[in-house]
Amino acid sequence: MGERSETTNLTDLNIATADFMEALVSQINYDNLLTSRLLGKSKSVEGGEKISVPMLYGEADVETTSEYEQYDIQPKELLDYAYYDWKTITGTMALSRNKVDVQNVGKAKLIDLARAKVENLSETFRKKFSTLQFTPVASMKATDPDNLIKICATTNNTVGGINASTETRFDWNPKVLDYSSASITHDDLVDPTSIYYIERILRRAFGPLTIDKDKPTLVLTTQGIWDTYEEVLAAKKTLNDNIMTVDGGFDVLRFRKCFIAVDNNVPGGKLNEVSDNGAMMLILNEKYLGYRHSPAVEFLWTKWKKSESQPVYFSLLEWVGSFICSRRDRQGAVLGLPTDAQIYV
Secondary structure, three states: OOOOOHHHHHHHHHHHHHHHHHHHHHHHHOOOHHHHHHHHHOEEOOOOOOEEEEOOOOOOOOOOOOOOOOOOOOOOOOOOEEEEOOEEEEEEEEEEHHHHHHHOOOHHHHHHHHHHHHHHHHHHHHHHHHHHHOOOHHHOOOOOOOOHHHHHOOOOOEEOOEEOOOOOOOOOOOEEEEOOOOOOOHHHHHOOOOOOOHHHHHHHHHHHHOEOOEOOOEEEEOHHHHHHHHHHHHOOOOOOOOOOOOOOOOOOEEEOOEEEEEOOOOOOEOOEOOOOOOEEEEEEOHHHEEEEEOOOOOOEEEEEEEOOOOOEEEEEEEEEEEEEEOOHHHOEEEEEEOOHHHHOO
């Protein structure tokens, strides 16, 4: 039997990889609570030098009129636009020529090789989407998209091409409570007499963000802060119908019907321990947040090819778009809370 050709190996590798690619994209979309709620609803944008996003400020043209009054149909320019740069997130899979042509000859071995590479790419791509959302502004690269820290936890900065420190037509700043210099402890958070009692902090944070029916829809925080809030609520929990079975904890936490969820990438958490502003609570109104993507490059898979300059086979997965906000004054954050490392001592 003749040796398998390079073309045959590449064909089998591409067929095997294609079988796993749909599952990979599905896993990326559902890595954590935020991406499952927003990335899956990402809207496509048809070209343009930048991604233009109409900001949801102002009021519609609605007024009372008399029976014979002439209507005022003069258009009113109520919306301005924020402009976000296109950003590219690229995942790379690479295999040495020896791996494909010598060590893993045959369809079965190439399928196993493709599965391992796709699973690894899925894991790293998912992590990248999560970690990019919580990168400190000072650590962001020019190639990084705007993120939750820049949009919702930083004031008087430029987002979407608009400088919040100089904009006078509308409020382009999030509502941030910064307790970084207060040295808040876990004991403060659970003490009802403390000005830093966690329920008191939540009320202070939610008040400015609640306008009529417009209110926060999701809070992301660290495991330590979530556990602390659960500790405060535990005394209010009712017993199970079976009095011999008592559960002292909660599966889901809310404040004013708003979900409070853990993301270990939040600054001060398990996967993002170093934070100049302590642990955070990011208080989000998802109505004004979301992803935008290029329809031509939304998790676009480039098939395996042989590199001309190296003895390597490679394949790419690319996503082009940005994370956007259409109204920053309805976003907020609490900074300077005790980190996981300070709570779990």
